[in-house]
Amino acid sequence: MRSVRQKGAARCALGFAAAAALCVLAACGGGGGGGGGAALPLGAVPALPAAPGGEPIGSSASLAGRCASPRLGVDPDTGAAFPDQVGSVAAEKNWVRAWIDESYLWYSEVPVLSAADYATPIAYFDVLKTPKLTASGRPKDRFHFAADTSAYREQSQAGTQVGYGVEFAFLSAAPPRDIRVAYTEPGSPAAQAALDRGLKLIGIDGIDVVAGTEVAALNAALAPTRAGQTHSFRLQSGDGSVRAVTLSSTQVARMPVQNVKTIATATGAVGYLLFNDHVGAAEGPLIAAVNALKAASVSDLVIDMRYNGGGLLEVASELAFMVATPEATNGTVFERLKFNDRNPFGLRNNEMNLPFYGTTRGYTTTAGDPLPQLGLSRVTVLAGPDTCSASESVVNGLRGVGITVNLVGAGTCGKPYGFFPQDNCGTTYFAIQFQGVNQLGFGDYGDGFAPTCAVADDFDHALGDPAEARLAAALALRSTGACPAAPVSKSAQALGKAEAAGIGYLLRPPARESRILARP
Structure with missing residues (x-):
């Protein structure tokens, strides 16, 4: 979780x-x-x-x-x-x-x-x-x-949340602040207002975002607590032009799987998908994405999880199964749960093993249907410090059964731990209750996974654009076997320093950065 x-x-x-x-x-x-x-x-x-x-x-x-x-x-x-x-x-x-x-x-x-x-x-x-x-x-x-x-x-x-349907990236949280649009949810107020990736937020309700001190008012606008709250935003594009938009908060249904596509290369088709949340609503779209990529005969896959904080571990297992080969996932462990010495949930040894699920879990599908498999021996994950928990389980679980996982971007957040959410009196408590290890028994990455190729996030290109720095680096690594030179722009340098220190820049509720299991 x-x-x-x-x-x-x-x-x-x-x-x-x-x-x-x-x-x-x-x-x-x-x-x-x-x-x-x-x-x-x-x-x-x-x-x-x-x-x-x-x-x-x-x-x-x-x-x-x-x-x-x-x-x-x-x-x-x-x-x-x-x-x-x-x-x-x-x-x-x-x-x-x-x-x-x-x-x-x-x-x-x-x-x-x-x-x-x-x-x-x-x-x-x-x-x-x-x-x-x-x-x-x-x-x-x-x-x-x-x-x-x-x-x-x-x-x-x-997979719903009150808001505008935009994820802001806080590249610099202290004045002079640098807040960019990371991505929007399709059909949301932000998407309808064409809040494209990379736009810089410079004003809210007449308040200077870059240097302003009226933080209470900024908070109220950036984090609406109920539907129907309306605020005006001023945003600046890369060419310096500024436009104003008015957004009203609503209950936004997140689309966890976006921009599924194939990229033609000289050595075959490469699949790409943006995966932002391990929520139950992702199950059906992930299956549809894999079926589409399988029909396109992709020879490689890039999973963009740079903003995926985690969530349901069963969904992570389903995704890993659909990526890997039948030989790698047959009878092997996706993640083994290690509890304290009291064995608080009374689980038997075999009950602590989470398999590579080869059938649907029934979140948004009929439970028990067979899952498709791409049968890949390697996969590239676009990652950063906002890549956390269940997303890291995908990396660790695949590596544990011999699938090569290349990480392009920055080091991940470092959460090999999870919990069984427990309600008492209307509050759900999340206390770390297990550590997850892979088939090889490895799970010691409390400081995150280091990238194969270090590449700062690129806010000048859309996610999924082959020219976007991280995706471009992944394609170059695939074709040459070497990491390309990193961008040297001022913003990339500043962002690179923050990411090297393990600082993420998306602000999200805790439940979106989790490794969560259902009741044992």
């Missing part, structure tokens, strides 16, 4: 209020779905340590659903009434503590903290994580987050 990945928290430190706004949204919830009402059934768990003051923590199953504000009605995930009972904030904090002690991958590294020092269950949850660092000095757990359950459900399952 991936969260706003503490990428949100990290970006708060950059000094731009839009980043701070996203952090606020994440704290309020703004992630997605899969949590039901009751606690997940845990396996045999050893006696838990005492809470501050010497009192036993108790089990999450016995503490679940004791809510300060119980929900009424029917849980859409189960079809049964919500299991909430009248409880208290203190009871919800007790559940959080128990859930962490039982299922968190690094439970023994969590500091002892008093729940009374934190105003809400979410605030308490936020600090119940390991303080340790990766080899590069980044926090080992940058991914801890909580989300409103109903909002998370919409994002992860339906």
Whole structure:
């Protein structure tokens, strides 16, 4: 799974209020779905340590659903009434503590903290994580987050989100700010207004975006919280011309698979597809894309996941299966889950292995239908620090069964971890519960995968344009076996430095940067 990945928290430190706004949204919830009402059934768990003051923590199953504000009605995930009972904030904090002690991958590294020092269950949850660092000095757990359950459900399952249908890239988050259009969702207000990739955002509602200090107003416009909010934007193109557009927020259905095409080369057709989200809604479009590329007899494939933060691990497995050869995927492991020593979900050894799924999972198709296969022995992935979690699983899983995966762009975000989203009292909690390793047992990439060819993102060309720097480099690598010289433009140099430091530039809800599994 991936969260706003503490990428949100990290970006708060950059000094731009839009980043701070996203952090606020994440704290309020703004992630997605899969949590039901009751606690997940845990396996045999050893006696838990005492809470501050010497009192036993108790089990999450016995503490679940004791809510300060119980929900009424029917849980859409189960079809049964919500299991909430009248409880208290203190009871919800007790559940959080128990859930962490039982299922968190690094439970023994969590500091002892008093729940009374934190105003809400979410605030308490936020600090119940390991303080340790990766080899590069980044926090080992940058991914801890909580989300409103109903909002998370919409994002992860339906792939919808309130907004304008535009992803902005924050190339420079502090003044002088440089905010560009990364891409738009087809049919969205932004697409209808022709907000093309690369346009620079210079004004919102008369406020100077580049140097302005009215951050609260900028936040309100950049991160609308409900449909029907209208704001005016001024955008500058590469030739210096400026135009104004007015956008109204709406419930945008994301199109996770876009721009599927074949590129003719001297040595055969190369397939390309832009894949932005591992949501359930991606299942059908991915199958359609692979069928189209197979019909075109592509000999190579470029998957553009530079902006794909992850999501459902089963969708990642389906994609990997459809890329690879039958020999590589027959009876092998796509990802093996490694839990803490308490085996909190009581899984048997074989239940910890996620296969290369050769049939549909039923998200947007009929479950059990055979998946097509391209039968490729190599694939190129366009990547960067916004490539996270389930997207990294595709890379690691394929490499584990001998498929060559070339990465063109920048290093990935570094999240070999995932969680089973768990709802309690209307909040879904995402605490790291497993590490994913491939068929060879490798999963130690907490600082990300390094690129085969380092190429800065190119905002002067459309995604899928063979002249776009990363795609052009992928095609050159395929034909010559060598990485081409990187662009040297001023913006490319600045962006390259940020990417080399592992700094992503898209601002997204945490649930869109995840490695998520359904209930075990």
